[in-house]
Amino acid sequence: MRRIVLPVCLMLGACMPAVPTETASRAAPFSDTSLPPMKTFSVPRPTPPVQSNSDLAQDFLDLTFTLESGRRLPYFSRFEGPISVRVTGKPTASMGMDLNRLLARLRAEAGIDIHLTDSPEANVTIQAVTRADIRRNLPHAACFVVPNITRVSEYRKARRSERTDWGKIRTRERLGIFLPSDASPQEVRDCLHEELAQALGPLNDLYRLHDSVFNDDNIHAVLTGYDMMILRIYYAPEFSAGMTRGQVAARLPAVLARINPAGQNLPPRRVGSTPRSWVLAVQTALGPGANPPERRRAAEQALQIARTMGWNDHRMAFSHYAMGRLTQRVDDRAAQDHFTAADHYYAQVPGTDIHRAFVASQLAAFAVAQGRGQDALSMVTPHLNTSARHENAALLATLMMLRAEALDLLGRADEAESSRLDSLGWARYGFGADWAVHAKLREVASLNPVLGRN
Structure with missing residues (x-):
């Protein structure tokens, strides 16, 4: 449901969350033969969720019966029976590989009967x-999913009709997912994960969820263990398409006790709902349309709301992170303070290691620019495995490039060159085209003051 162009890890750019919409979409970011072959992830390493069933029940109901725009859905909708998936258009080789890995995970972790087919009667x-085709229909979208159409050319005419109205659907039968064929492998993979998850299950995003792709902060690149549990609940045999919220709520405790028995005895965290005013401020700060001063004022408003709410969780951290991103061009000292505060608050919430990795990339960039090689190395190194475990190649490559610059500052040139070379295979997956890989290398290298490239 994300509709904003999101650079995965441009250190000097801005992270942009989505504008609420009733069309489920994900927001958008991407050969020279001197580059090494592209690296890819192999065995998934999702972290099993640790969640009380009391919290999980509220999350499930809020995800299932509300669209991101705030509109309530009257019915529980899903596919009934085996689900078939076909691919049309001009898919890249990496798309096929990543789709097969995703379908295998959905079968193994979520228990969903889903398979590939060549039939034009496929459910999905x-x-x-091309990205141009997508943006002609949804200008700020990288990818999106719509019910009851199978070609992007059908969307413009059908977009405001009952045919594509999620609120009118009880049983999902046919829908289309539209992905870019000319984006980086990671962007395509991320779109596959989010759009197929929403095609199968919840259509809402909640900022209070820190361990989920169903969150507009765009921190998670692939479906998490929490997301797979939500989908497993979604396809529990106790439920059926067309049920009301009350009917689902009545059966939910027994379903959760069976699927997540460990959650029966865990105390609830009871993370409160997110005020609409904070969401709108974040969207103005990091979304499209506003000028830099307006963005900074909106980010300040979001941070003030977070303080007024008394938050000590990932939403307070994200408020500081947004302030850091929007002030680093005008006040690098203030930006560093905000990134440090973001890391402090993320550290209070278990399961936010990938969030801290993003913050570390920002703080390490400042350390390199200030010639503090050992500090930058200490910031980056703990997060390399985290980035790999969360399958974020763009972030992993960026951290490895920062590590190389830190090693250069320390006079360890051979180690620096090895780290830089290792980063390139991941950069090819994360950033795509060779020019984008070289641009990222130049961007990180330009931070290094000792080499005279700042």
Whole structure:
């Protein structure tokens, strides 16, 4: 449901969350033969969720019966029976590989009977089209999913009709997912994960969820263990398409006791709902349309709301992170303070190691620019494995490039060159085109003051 162009890890750019919409979409970021082959992830390493069933029940109901726009859904909708998926258009080789890995995870972790087919009668059609084709229909989208159509050319005429209205659907039968064929492998993979998850299950995003792709902060690149549990609940045999919220709520405790028995005895965290005013401030700060001063004022408003709410969780951290991103061009000292505060608050919430890795990339960039090689090395190194475990190649490559610059500052040139070379295979997956890989290398290298490239 994300509709904003999101650079995965541009250190000097801005992270942009989505604008609420009733069309489920994900927001958008991407050969020279001198580069090494592209690296890819192999065995998934999702972290099993640790969640009380009391919290999980509220999350499930809020995800299932509300659209991100705030509109309530009257019915529980899902596919009934085996689900078939076909691919049309001009898919890349990496798309096929990543789709097969995702379907295997959905079968193994979520217990969903889902398989590939060549039949035009498939339940889910994934069409690979150009980014220009997508943006002609949804200008700020990287990818999106719509019920009851299978070609992007059908969308413009059908977008405001009952045919594509999620609120009118009880049983999902056919829908289309539209992905970019000319984006980086990671962007395509991320779109596959989010759009197929929403095609199968919840259509809402909640900022209070820190361990989920169903969150507009765009921190998670692939479906988490929590997300797979939500989908497993979604396809529990106790539920059926067309049930009301009350009917689902009545059966939910027994379902959760069976699927997540450990959650029966865990105390609830009871993370409160997120005020609409904070969401709107974040969207203004990090979304499209506003000028830099307006963005900074909106970020300040979001931070003030977070303080007024008394938050000590990932939402307070994200408020500081947004302030850091928006002030680093005008006040690098203030930006560092905000990133340090973001890391402090993320550290209070278990399971936010990938969030801290993003913050570390920002703080390490400042350390390199200030010639503090050992500090930068200490910031980056703990997060390399985290980035790999969360399958974020763009972040992993960036951290490895920062590590190389830190090692250069320490006079360890051979180690620096090895780290830089190792980063390139991941950068090819994360950033795509060779020019984008070289641009990222230049961007990180330009931070190093000792080499005279700042």
